[in-house]
Amino acid sequence: MKNMGVIFEIPNEYGNYLSDILQPLPINSYQWLIDNDEIHLLHDNQFTNEFLFSDDDRILSGERLYESSKNNTYYMVFVTLRAFSKDGIIKEVSQYEEFLASDCQIALAVCDCSYVMFWCKDSQLVSDMYKYAVSKSYKNINYISEEDLIAHKYYIE
Template identity: 40%
Template sequence: MRRGISFEIPNKYGRWLGEILKPIDIAAFDWQIGSGESYTVIDEQLDEELFSKERNVIEGAELKNRIEANQYYIISADLQAYPKNEVIRVETFEEFMESDCQLVLLVVDCIYVTIYCKNQETIELLNKNAITCRFKEIEYITNENDARTRLSVW
């Protein structure tokens, strides 16, 4: 069974989360923002954090605007998509499968992206999008090759 996909993005400023999530209706979900470190970029300089530490849940429309309208630099990111008003926090793949969480997006060390998704058609769309975006080292995450024990960046 395909659990998701993994790939590498360029280690530079951009709108990478918006590009990665292009096949997803971002606004249809509420998003749990976990620990991570991403900064907006203004005049080629790192500025304020992309995600506020005070808010750990963002409505999809706000997230969509934030990741598509701003240029930013991702060091790490941890996002989880839930149906509206049903946000909890999942920590393991087993919890993810038993929850209403639909997608988990993790970015580690600026370039390593892992996406877990319950919908097989969405996994395929994310894979095609990664190919179109010319991301590197694209592969499906399966029951056989998934070594991750926790769904977090730390």
Template identity: 35%
Template sequence: MRRGLRFTIPNQYGQFLKAILSPIPLDQYRWKVIDEESYIVKDGHLNRLLFSDSIVIDGRQFAELLTQHEHYLIFVDIKAFQSHMSSEIVTYEDFLHSTCEFALLVTDSQDVTIYCKDQEMLNSLYQNASWYGFEDVTYITRHNDSRTRLSCW
């Protein structure tokens, strides 16, 4: 069974979260951002944090934030929930037993890892990443999943 996917995005300013998440109906989820270090870009310079501290944001606000500004991603830990938030998600097993539907992790500005319970959505995300020309797009399975924590840190 496929757990998720991983790929590489360019290490530059852009709207990569918008691109990565374009197959997902953002407004149908509540988004939990944890320990994020990514910035809004203004006039070609890093301005302020994209998300202020660890927050929970509704889908409409989340979508607006991703489309209004160019950003620079360094570390991102975002999890999507349709219903109530689960307790802390540390491992893949925690993810499976939680109400979390989707986890997006960005490390070192370009390494993207996505975990997704919905196999149809996962296939759409894979095709989308390939369409955008992101590099090394690969499905994650139990055989090649070396991540021990579902965290960008």
């Protein structure tokens, strides 16, 4: 049984949790497709009318993604990120079979403010993410096996 991902819960509060989640990944090695996001910026602990990513920010370098997510305070309702090698073909994928057949290397989704699902083609990064989630004391941390992804038709969206 091969582990293809990790699922866990982060605290349901404002902060910069996206940069925390991205920490164990070589994010600068990829270009990132941002999809389905609602991440509200805060200023002086008050919500603003701004979002972390604009509609023009759909494909970002790893550097820009990390800097935006690290240097702001926000409340993350949901977001879907997909990482592609810098010379890969960028396209939306939501089912596991599409993920495997694509140039997408990582798929990451946060939904309902705290549930994180992470898929990755690199088994070492899957293991690193699991260990990192444990080190951060996130809750309900579990591996997602390849069999789980096939049998349960998990979606990243």
